[in-house]
Amino acid sequence: xxxxxxxxxxxxxxxxxxxxxxxxxxxxxxxxxxxxxxxxxxxxxxxxxxxxxxxxxxxxxxxxxxxxxxxxxxxxxxxxxxxxxxxxxxxxxxxxxxxxxxxxxxxxxxxxxxxxxxx
Amino acid sequence: xxxxxxxxxxxxxxxxxxxxxxxxxxxxxxxxxxxxxxxxxxxxxxxxxxxxxxxxxxxxxxxxxxxxxxxxxxxxxxxxxxxxxxxxxxxxxxxxxxxxxxxxxxxxxxxxxxxxxxxxxxxxxxxxxxxxxxxxxxxxxx
Numbered sequence: 466x467x468x469x470x471x472x473x474x475x476x477x478x479x480x481x482x483x484x485x486x487x488x489x490x491x492x493x494x495x496x497x498x499x500x501x502x503x504x505x506x507x508x509x510x511x512x513x514x515x516x517x518x519x520x521x522x523x524x525x526x527x528x529x530x531x532x533x534x535x536x537x538x539x540x541x542x543x544x545x546x547x548x549x550x551x552x553x554x555x556x557x558x559x560x561x562x563x564x565x566x567x568x569x570x571x572x573x574x575x576x577x578x579x580x581x582x583x584x
Numbered sequence: 585x586x587x588x589x590x591x592x593x594x595x596x597x598x599x600x601x602x603x604x605x606x607x608x609x610x611x612x613x614x615x616x617x618x619x620x621x622x623x624x625x626x627x628x629x630x631x632x633x634x635x636x637x638x639x640x641x642x643x644x645x646x647x648x649x650x651x652x653x654x655x656x657x658x659x660x661x662x663x664x665x666x667x668x669x670x671x672x673x674x675x676x677x678x679x680x681x682x683x684x685x686x687x688x689x690x691x692x693x694x695x696x697x698x699x700x701x702x703x704x705x706x707x708x709x710x711x712x713x714x715x716x717x718x719x720x721x722x723x724x725x726x
Contacts (some may be wrong), residue, residue, distance in 0.1 A: 495595050497591070497594055497595060497598075497623060497627070498591040498594055498627045498630065498631075499591035499592045499594060499595065528595075528598070528616075528619075528620075528623075530594075530620065530623045530624060530627065530689075530692075531624055531627070531688035531689045531692055532627060534688055535688065559616055562613075562617075563620065563692070566691075566692055566695045566696065567688050567691065567692065
């Protein structure tokens with residue numbers, strides 16, 4: 466699969482910076498049932514390649530629903546299977562509260578405090 | 585409003601619901617939570633009620649109820665579909681200690697709304713009625 470086919474300036478996967486031992490995925494706009502499948506495709510591809518460190522940048526994600534959470538939970542489980550690491554960062558308060566409601570803040574490695582909501 | 589069961593419509597409805605809540609005096613945080621609940625409810629209808637068919641109707645209505653005995657008005661949302669019946673007793677939050685992808689939608693809805701009721705409509709489909717009471721001023725201060 467060519468990752469570039471799933472990268473789009475308008476989101477939901479704005480960029481993937483893939484190095485030998487790490488990748489940084491920058492997401493953009495709402496991550497809901499409509500676009501989670503695109504994110505999932507990219508995360509499945511990266512975890513299939515067993516990238517040791519995957520960082521997911523949520524700075525420009527104003528809203529995420531349970532389909533977005535499910536996508537990240539699945540990615541985390543896949544990463545753990547090969548002893549890799551998944552880090553998420555840049556959560557806006559609104560997105561962070563969804564993680565809190567689902568009691569997922571302890572499960573993930575979340576870097577940084579809540580970013581200022583852009584909306 | 586009536587929409588087709590296309591996931592691309594979820595964001596439009598969510599934004600409209602949040603704007604409606606804000607216009608009627610709900611805090612931004614409250615309005616966003618109601619929007620999240622609507623998002624999850626629509627996703628459940630599309631996935632479970634219509635099993636992914638993107639061309640089925642979903643009716644959404646919203647209004648503001650007058651203040652209850654505690655002096656709090658409430659935002660009421662009604663989501664009606666014409667898909668398959670699901671026993672309301674089976675629509676429950678799952679155990680969150682069982683970490684797995686999926687199944688979080690009902691938990692989120694029940695967490696952010698004050699009253700959630702599902703019913704099978706005899707003519708077909710399901711109806712979901714959700715209430716969110718307006719927080720008082722003290723609760724609104726972050």
